[in-house]
Amino acid sequence: MPEEKKEYPHIPQEIIERVKKLREEIEYHNYRYYVLDSPVISDAEYDALMRELKELEEKYPELITPDSPTQRVGFKPAEGFKEVPHAEPMLSLDDAMDENEVLEFDKRVKKFLGLPEEAQIEYTVEPKIDGLAVELVYEDGTLKLGATRGDGYVGEDVTANIKTIKSIPLKLKKFDEDAPEIPPRIDVRGEVYLNKEEFEKINQERIKKGEPPFANPRNAAAGSLRQLDPSVTAKRKLDIFCYGVGKVEGYNFKTQWEVLQTLPKWGLKINPLVKLVKNIREAIDYHHEMEKKRQELPYEIDGIVIKVNDLSLWEKLGTKARSPRYAIAYKFQPTQVTTKLLNVVFQVGRTGAITPVAILQPVQIGGVIVERATLHNEDYIKNLDIRIGDWVLVQRAGDVIPQIIMPIKERRTGDEKEIKFPTECPRCGTKLVKKPDEAVWRCPNPNCYASLIRKILHFASRLAMNIEGLGEKVAKDLVDRGLVENVADLYYLRLEDFLRLPGFAYKKAKNLYEAIQKSKKNTLARFIYALGIRHVGEAMAQLLAKKFKTLDNLMKASMSDLMSVEGVGYEVAKSIVEFFKNEHNQEIIKRLLDAGITFEEEEEKQEEVTPKLEGLTFVFTGALKSMTRDQAKAKVLQLGGKVSDHVSKNVDYVVVGEAPGSKYQKALKLGLKIINEEEFLKLIGETQ
Template sequence: MDKADAQRRIEKLRTKINDLNYKYFVLDESEVGESIRDALKKELIDLETQFPQFITPQSPTQRVGNVLSGKFAKIAHKSRKWSLQDAFSEEDIMLWYERLTKFTTSTNFDFVTELKIDGLNVTLWYEKGKLEKAITRGNGREGEDITHTIRTIKSVPLELREPITIEVSGEVYMPKASFEKLEGFANPRNAAAGTVRQLDPKVAENRDLDLFFYEIGECDKRPQTQKEVMETLNSLGLRTDSHYKHHVDIKSVLEFCKQWTDKRSSLPYDIDGIVIKVNSMESQKNLGYTAKAPRFAIAYKFPAEQAVTKVLDIIIQVGRTGALTPVAVLEPTLVAGSTVSRATLHNEDEIIRKDVRIGDTVIIQKAGDIIPEVVTVMTDLRTGAEKPFKFPKECPVCGSEVIKPEGEAISRCSNTSCGAIMRESLAHFVSKHAFDIDGLGEKVVDQLIDAGLIHDAADIFGLHRADLLGLELFQEKRADNLLNAATKALDITLDKFLFSLGIRHIGEQTSQIIGRFLQNKEVPNELMKAPSKREKAQTSLFGDEEVDADMFPIPAIMYAMERTSLEELTSIEGLGDKVATSLYDWFGEDGNTEFLQKLFAKGVNVLKMREIEGKEGISGKTFVITGTLESIGRSQAKDMIIKNGGHVSGSVSKQTDYVIAGENPGSKYTKAQELNVQILSEGDFLNLFE
């Protein structure tokens, strides 16, 4: 290739790559795959290496420059960069709206709202379409030159789509997914700020920053409205956040703020509020500025997802598997729109690592679906009166020894008959996806235990009407309802029965895998009979053959497990070592064997699981559900998937086929976007069953 051909090819490649980058980063359109963009860029790099005389600063290959030798240069802004007044409630927004009419004769305002990206404000200068400078906000009048790191951001054009001279401002941010790969920063905002101030641009290039633009300063021709500002930025190739919206009245603005207060965690980047601007540039000019901020704009700040409060006490909760979980009792405080008075401390190791003490001032957080937790202790506010917490050596409920298996973070009560374990186990045993027995709430269970009527879950099936009517909480109707529910629950499918046992690490889907494995084991015919307590009734209703074909009684389960090795369990697809060991150990304990025999004696009749007739598009697929489903509940959606041969997972991975996104989806939605997992609306999901 001669010089002339090389120059023409280089120019064409630059134009094409810039056009593809514009479509991908600004318009969110993928004309070609990433591999194609990479191939074009590689060809350009090869040609520029061969013909270096044709390299220009605006080439897509020249984003990363040399390492700076020292401090960042200070540069004066062409126009002042103002801070915005904050609003923390709907009332604050309305007060601002009322003040607008005091400074102009107009009462008919329209507005533009923009998501307030939680990042670092920067200003870029383009001279005849070419990037000249990038500057931090600094003190609003003077900032630092960070051109070398801003050039590394792939969505920032080194050359605009028009050769105009313009000053633009935006927010540099780090996507959540990129932040999770980094260490040493408290949050994505700090990571973004630290990255743009790196002397070596290669560090910035490897950290995957991004930038949204939202403001035009000095330029050849200013737009007449803020809406036109956003449209102009996009047309020039400067990426804007697509969620901005034009509103004809303040009521619509308030609704927008409310919607995003609920949806904020669904985004792949952090936002901390909504910026509200009067749309008309003429009105903005007439409204002017105070000494500190423009009158024509305000920043609505979301209710804090983090808050400062005091630790009043630390208590221990005992779960159904005996796990001891420390919980911080807090001075009630508002976090993410709700009052929080307790936060998890997870385990003893976390208390030690964070050095949480009774009386400490702490920062707590609540984000998305996550329960409140203590993030950090403000040790500089300690007075000396704070008390270190000593993790108990004995169970606070039953007084038994607390054990902490080697290699595990969780401490557990060693007494399987502990009252707390029994209460939590009972709640699990009667839950919807287990025996599904209504009428056994916490207060009822406590009264039954205190009266000596229940010592374990099997005793539920031995309750008598006369015993219940002697208790404070029971009248005739309530007693009859509970007894009827218990009788109805005696017939249960194998998967639900296994789930009801509350074995560690074994959830609904794992129970199905284990159930299908067990019911395919060969078992002697004499073990395939109904419980003796119900044998006559079953035979008279169905006849021996049909009952035997449908049942997999408790003795059959025990027989099958006795003849299954740990190695065989471990080899079952979908189980893994931890689940297999937990299952094997549970069935090997004498106390559990006695409990199973007791259930059989009380008349519990376990039925085989039906063979699944897989539905195309669902069978063999893995689903994750996030957010609130309006027409069907999450439990019903889960049942629909499982009954049609699909799997439901609690987390998103590369193996996930679909994420079903309801209202106010959480972090799983973001993860799906990052991994390019197909996202289904509730309607899309239901269409799979048509």
């Protein structure tokens, strides 16, 4: 914008400069996103830049130029592919970030059509897939061309690569007698994507090769589809959902819903979650429904797409420079953002495991302020080459602990520092150890302060010995004053010992003392769980108690004895044997029993309850809302069912909670019965 200062004397110079800077930034990020498939900022940050530019241009329309990012869709095609013009533009969609913006969209549509506000407009709604938009040109039913969206007007010819996607038919056929005749020409629009499992697999392979991982499935799909060698694309399990049409000759669709219902009859895949709604309120309800389902879907979605259903209204509404007036993308809260890695601290867990934790410049993800994220282990840091001072991509999905996905190496200044993994425990100074078959470093010191605090909290937790009032602050105060060096010491404390703790008057001290005494009478299953044996959760503790009857029997059990228990594999059995062979653990158990801990018989509730799950095997993955996974497993066992930690063809039900792991993907592959938490509760006769 030359001579802008003279040309627009009434506009503040800082506004002119800001518009110029925003355009430069957006063009750069367009280049990174569309051409290199390697963004250096998150989608949420990009959206914020674009929204700011649009707002400034709306306020100062004199500053709008034909080459502004707001006046076009994307970026010019990458070199190496032949350019292909679209018969009809493939426009991008305006975004709505909240309910009010969606309602405003509905009002604009009605106003433009001259309808009253109370009028009801029919819309189609569908998940917004995190993939790459393409156009498939069919002539006389045969696939002639596959192209990327490119800048919306000219795309890239990726026909050879498109043909490697098995879900895209090379020839359209009538699979339904009632289907219309296939038009002489039809340009079908769709979204090419990678499912979550394939995305993770590709990234793991890239990390092993020393290559940077893809930031998200969209970039992985784009990188896969835009390979110059189609054989590379063929190795990636790309898929497609078709969502609309461009130019059509010989047939006239009347509604978008007709399009969605007709394409599958010709062999084209559409998303089964598409829906026709009567008004904008139902569209908003659909958004909330999809946000709840988001984690359990095998592919990534970042919102929903809302379109006016009546195609004759599309012509009346028309388009703006880069987007149509008849559709909008209603986005979810972002689960990925970029922020700065300020420092790394090393935490010591209950089992002595050392976990690197990233200290981040505070950032909002999915409505939550995030200041810390896990870095998993030393190998993870080395493979991704993450450094202190890096700008990093952080992800938070569901209620999962935030994690760093990758560093943005292009933003490095040279001041970044290598993360040095400690060789000694950051709390007690003991030399760390790592087993050959593990990726985790551990502090072997059984008296390490940090792991001791975690052990005490676990031992006293509700599902273990259930010592009410023994929280983290109390645990630290007891250890800091030398009153507790292991969990057994809790039972040798006197009432006056608690009175020495800060904030403890007589009543509070008496309550905690009595809670500890009360916990001496407990069940064997709770005690086993309280010991904190690796791989032994609440449900596993119940199985062991039921099988071995006494603590002595369990302590003497061999590997083969343990592996005869349903659900106990080699690793679990090995962990149990090693725990009870350890002299330090033996001494603590002896002192606990000497202090007066006794085991009551478990209430035989099974006799009172119909074994409705008898013969059924369950696997749980993801976080449940109404109970912990261990509690859910215990309910299955109580009702006569079995629980497994491994997905196989012998499993009857896979119960999926929030942010499920690889078990969910494996269950999909095997075609197992998958149910959500609500369905599980109905199955066991409970309501949420």
